[in-house]
Amino acid sequence: MKLLTLNFLTCARKTCKSTAAAFPLHPKDAELEQIEIDMNPLFVKNMLPRLEWEAMKTLTQELGLPALPAETPAPEELTTEDGEASQVLKDLHVLLMETSVASGKLVCGNCGHEYAVKEGIANFLLPSHMV
Amino acid sequence: MSPLAKEGEAYEQEHVHAVYEQIASHFSSTRYKPWPIIERFLRDRPNGAIGLDIGCGNGKYLSVNPNIYIVGSDRSTNLVGIASKHQPHSVVVSDILELPHADGIFDFAITIAVVHHLSTTERRVEAIRSVLATLKANAPALIYVWALEQDGSRRGWSEGGDQDVMVPWVMRGSKKAARQQDCVATTQTEDKVFHRYYHLYRRGELEEEILAAGGYVLDAGYEKDNWWAIAAKQPD
Numbered sequence: 110m111k112l113l114t115l116n117f118l119t120c121a122r123k124t125c126k127s128t129a130a131a132f133p134l135h136p137k138d139a140e141l142e143q144i145e146i147d148m149n150p151l152f153v154k155n156m157l158p159r160l161e162w163e164a165m166k167t168l169t170q171e172l173g174l175p176a177l178p179a180e181t182p183a184p185e186e187l188t189t190e191d192g193e194a195s196q197v198l199k200d201l202h203v204l205l206m207e208t209s210v211a212s213g214k215l216v217c218g219n220c221g222h223e224y225a226v227k228e229g230i231a232n233f234l235l236p237s238h239m240v
Numbered sequence: 241m242s243p244l245a246k247e248g249e250a251y252e253q254e255h256v257h258a259v260y261e262q263i264a265s266h267f268s269s270t271r272y273k274p275w276p277i278i279e280r281f282l283r284d285r286p287n288g289a290i291g292l293d294i295g296c297g298n299g300k301y302l303s304v305n306p307n308i309y310i311v312g313s314d315r316s317t318n319l320v321g322i323a324s325k326h327q328p329h330s331v332v333v334s335d336i337l338e339l340p341h342a343d344g345i346f347d348f349a350i351t352i353a354v355v356h357h358l359s360t361t362e363r364r365v366e367a368i369r370s371v372l373a374t375l376k377a378n379a380p381a382l383i384y385v386w387a388l389e390q391d392g393s394r395r396g397w398s399e400g401g402d403q404d405v406m407v408p409w410v411m412r413g414s415k416k417a418a419r420q421q422d423c424v425a426t427t428q429t430e431d432k433v434f435h436r437y438y439h440l441y442r443r444g445e446l447e448e449e450i451l452a453a454g455g456y457v458l459d460a461g462y463e464k465d466n467w468w469a470i471a472a473k474q475p476d
């Protein structure tokens with residue numbers, strides 16, 4: 110599961126969803142892998158304003174990955190003067206699109222429930238007593 | 241959870257989820273062509289839009305429009321495994337009634353042939369409410385369900401008939417495999433039949449459930465054995 114996905118996930122329990130503590134979910138015992146995918150500069154550019162930047166910064170820090178810039182990069186930082194993809198954009202692609210959680214857990218900061226990630230796929234099914 | 245809801249859940253576990261898990265790869269191999277109205281809905285999304293495909297199955301709708309990003313989800317781990325090939329999109333295992341997404345953040349959602357697998361009206365309304373909750377104000381959700389009125393189809397359902405049905409899924413045992421395996425050992429090569437539970441929607445029922453879920457209908461229609469509607473959530 111690529112890092113980008115975590116920007117759009119929270120705890121599946123109704124009582125947690127509206128709490129600030131449930132987002133982002135915290136990776137635990139995470140095995141990371143790099144999955145190469147084609148870079149699409151427009152895709153990354155479109156995604157940036159939709160990212161909860163503080164949450165993404167927390168995640169990269171918790172995973173021991175290279176730090177994100179302090180603020181969301183501005184659109185002009187994403188291209189070089191000759192219109193090529195800038196290093197900032199390339200780094201974001203590697204970090205958000207290619208860096209993936211292969212296995213481990215995602216922990217809710219509100220209720221403490223741990224969701225398993227196996228073979229790159231996170232499972233949010235809740236045992237019925239928790240619904 | 242109420243006893244009734246628990247019963248509904250256990251029933252669907254046996255007659256829907258366990259079946260999809262077993263037929264996943266065969267089911268997926270028969271699902272590749274997007275339906276026209278769904279394809280158009282996805283193509284019409286603005287560049288950079290971010291949406292959900294709830295009950296995404298093998299993910300055949302994820303790659304229709306390369307300029308949008310979709311987080312797909314399904315209850316079947318096996319189908320999600322297949323859907324995960326559709327980069328750059330994401331997929332997770334989750335239930336439509338307990339989606340792992342914050343409220344009010346997505347630009348659109350689709351849920352195609354999923355809501356009809358819930359076994360009571362209350363659970364179907366709850367499923368629609370759950371989908372609408374993920375959306376921004378006035379953002380559209382496209383919902384498809386099987387119709388009771390399928391006069392043109394070989395299935396033989398029509399107005400006035402039983403709306404809660406078990407639909408067979410036949411996995412053919414391969415003859416070739418049978419011959420080869422004869423010399424090794426006896427292996428299961430007969431046809432295998434699975435039954436999935438469906439609620440067949442009558443005319444107007446999908447719209448009623450959308451209203452009951454606190455939504456309103458932007459557009460609705462019938463396409464080849466299915467009722468569909470585009471819904472949004474009523475502002476609070």
Ligand SMILES: C[S@@+](CC[C@H](N)C(=O)[O-])C[C@H]1O[C@@H](n2cnc3c(N)ncnc32)[C@H](O)[C@@H]1O
Nearest residue numbers: 260295296297314315316335336352353354357
């Ligand atoms: C008929 S298939 C449709 C798949 C896909 N949307 C398509 O159009 O090809 C129904 C799907 O709904 C999923 N499903 C059934 N009940 C569900 C639930 N409660 N939550 C999430 N997915 C569910 C099944 O696992 C299956 O993949």
Ligand SMILES: [Zn+2]
Nearest residue numbers: 120125217220
């Ligand atoms: Zn929680």
